[in-house]
Amino acid sequence: MFSPSIGVENDFLWGRQFLSRHTRFPGTYNSYRAIIERLLLWSWISESKSVLTLNRSDFGRFCSFCEQPPESWIGGGRPARFVNTNSGRVQNDSWRPFDASGQAGSDNYKPFTGTIRQVQSISSSFFNFLHANDAAAVNPVVMSRSKNGRADKRHQPSRHLLTPEQISTVIDVLERLAVIDATLERPLFIVAATVYMCLHGTDLASTDSYCPTMSCFVMEEDNWWFIIDRPGSSPHKLSVPSHFLPYLKRYRISRGLLPLPGRNEGEPLLHSNRGRLGLCERHIREVVSDALKQVHSDISEREGNCADWNMLLSSNMRFLKDSGAKMAALTHSPSELQRNLRSESLAYTYGRYYADS
Template identity: 35%
Template sequence: MTKSNQGIQPRPLFDSVESLQGPLIEYRTARPQLSEYLAQFPSTIDVESDLELARRFLLSYSGSPSTFKGYRSYIERLILWSWIVQKKSVTDLIRSDAEQFMAFNNTPPAAWVGGTVVRRFMKNKGQLVFNKMWRPYGIKIAKAMRKHAAEQDISLAGAKCQPARASKVLMFSVCSSFYDFLAQEGIDIANPIKSIKQKSAFVSQTRIKRQGKSLTKMQWDFLIDQAEAMANADPKHERTLFIVVALFAMYLRVSDLAGNKDWSPTMGSFVKRGDSWWFEVVGKGNKERDISVKDAFLPYLKRYRQSRNLSPLPFKDEEEPLLVTKGGREGLKARQIRNIVQPVFDGARAKMIEGGHTEEEAQELMEATLHWLRHTGATFDAPNRDAKHMQMDLGHESLATTQDIYYNSINEERASSNRGGIRR
C-alpha cells in the first residue's frame, strides 16, 4: 500500500440531500472549511471532479432518504480512502486498488473509526464547520452491551470495528453502481469493482439465515403487563401502551408511527371498510400499504383515544395527529418514541428478576429495540396466518423474505417437537 497523505484526517464531504440539491458553489460557501480541506490534496488528484461526480450520483437516490444516507457513507469512504491512502482520484483506481480498498474496509484503522453517530457539520458563528468527532466508520455496539457497561461503569473504548457481512456486500454493490453511473455519464473508465474476481476474499459466501429478533412469549407477557400497569397508574402512559401494542399487533416499523417528511399518520389513518379496520401508512421507500387491524387491538385504540378525550373509534378522514407530545404538539420523532418506550423494557426486565427469573431469561429485554416488537408480533402470528397475508401486512417486497424470517424462525417449536427417543 502506498504511503498515505500525511496529516490529512478524514472529514465529511457530503451533508443532507437537501443541501446537495442546490448549486455546489452554494454548498461550499456555507462550509468554508470544506474548500480549505480540499486544497490540502495535491493537484494530481482531481478532488473537484470527484466531488461533483459523487454528488450527482448521490442525488440520483434523493427520492429515498434512507438509501441516500447509506450510499453517502459508502461513497464517502471510497473517496476519502482514494485521496488520503492511495493518493488518487476515484476515476484513476484500478482493480488492485479496489482490492486494497475492500481489505481496508474490512479492518479500518482506529483513526477512521468513531464510537457513535454524530452530526457531520455543526454551526459556528453562522457557518457550518466540520464536526471533529465524525469518522467514516462507526462501531455498532449492541444495546445490551451499552446498558451493561453503563450499569457497571465499564468503558467501551477500544472496541473494534467489524463490518457485518451485509455491509460488506452493500459496499461492493454501491461502489460498483457508482462506477456504472460514471460510465453512463460519459466517463471513460472500467469498473474496478466488477473486475475483482475473488470477492469471497472480502465477503463470506456462506448463506446467512435471516431471522427477526423477537421476545419469548413469557418476556412479551411481562412487557405488556408492565405497559398496562404504567398506563393504569398514570394516564400519560396511555400513549406508551398504545405505541407498544401498535408495533406488536400491526407489525409496524417505528417510521410507521413517526411518519416522514411527506406523510404524517393521523387518527384518520385508521379506516373501516365493511366489518374490518385497516391502518393506512406510507412506509419504507414511500410506499403505501394497508395493514389489517386485529379485533384484539381495538380496545387499546379506544382507551388511548379516550385518554385524549376523543370518541372511542376514529371517524372518516379524521385529521387528529396519531401521536402528540406532552404539550400537545403534533407528531413524535423516532428517537422520541424510543425514549418513551424504553422504561417499559427496563421495568419488565426488573419485574422478571424480582419474580425469580434469571438474568439469562430476561436478557432479551435488555437487548430489545422497538423493531423487536414488530418481529415478535409477526413471529407469534406466523403459525396461524397465511404467508401471503403476512407479507402484505409486513410490507415485504418478496414473499421469500417473509417465509425466510418468520416461517423458518420457529426453531424452538421445531426442536421441541423432535424430543422423541431412539427406542420407543
C-alpha cells in the same frame, strides 16, 4: 408429447398468470420463474399429472427431487432457454432447470442454503393463488412443510425473539403500569401496534411534511384498516386485528377522545407528553426503549434477577416487530404475513419467520 389428460397448457397458463404478478423486481421474478418451471416440468414429466392435482406426498417428492435432481436435469452455467436460428426461435438443448456451476454432476450437486425453503415458500404462494382462483382444491405445501426442505442451520446463529407468552407478559405489565401512570398509555399503544400490526417506527412518525392522524384508522366493510400514505411512497392498507382495538380505545380515551376514530378525524396519531403534535422516529424509539426498561425493572422486582428478560434492556422496535411477526406466523399463511409486513420477498418471509418454527 404429453398426454392431453395432463392439461399441460392449462397448467402453463396458470403458471404464467401467477408469475405476471411478480415482475416488479427482476431478481424476485427470476427466482419465482425458476421454481415454478421446475415444479411444472417435474409434475408433467416425473408424475405425469397436472400441477393442479398435486397432493402432500407429491410435493414431498418434489422437495426431495430438488435436493438431488437427476443428472439429466442439471446444467452448467446459465444458457438461454431459447436461441434464434434461421428457422426462428427454438428451444436451447443446452438449457437445464438446475444450474450446477462449479459442481461436478448430480452425485455432487447440493442446493444452496435456503434453496429448499425458497422452493416451499414460492410453491406455497403459487398454490394459494390457485386455490384463491378455484383452480386447485388444496395447498399441498402446508402439511409437508414440517417434514421436507429444512436448510442446514448448523452454521446459522439462532435468533432469540420474544415468545408469545413473553409478549403477553410485556403487554400485561405495561397495561398495569399505565393504570398507575396514564402517560404510559402512549408507549403501550406504540408497543401494541408494533407487535400486533408489525408497524415500523416510520409508520407512526411525523416529518416536516407529514403527520399521521387518527384518520389513518378507517372502518370499511365491518373491518378496521390502517392506511399508510406517506409522501413519496406507495400507500399501504393494513388489516387491524381485533385484539389490537382495545389498545387503540384506551389510548384514545386517555387523550380525552371517543374510543374509536371517526372518518376524516384530524387529531394527530401521537403527541408528546407536553402536548406537541406528532413525534419523530427517534423520539418514538426512545419512548419504546424507556418503556421496555420499565417492564424489565418491574419483572425483576417481582421475580428477582431474571436473565431471560435481559434482552429487553437492549431491545428496539425491530426486535418487537420481528417477535410479533414470529407470533403471527403461527396463525397466518406466509403470503398473508408477507402482505402485512409489506415484504417484497415471500422466500425471505418464510425463511425468517417460518423455517425454524
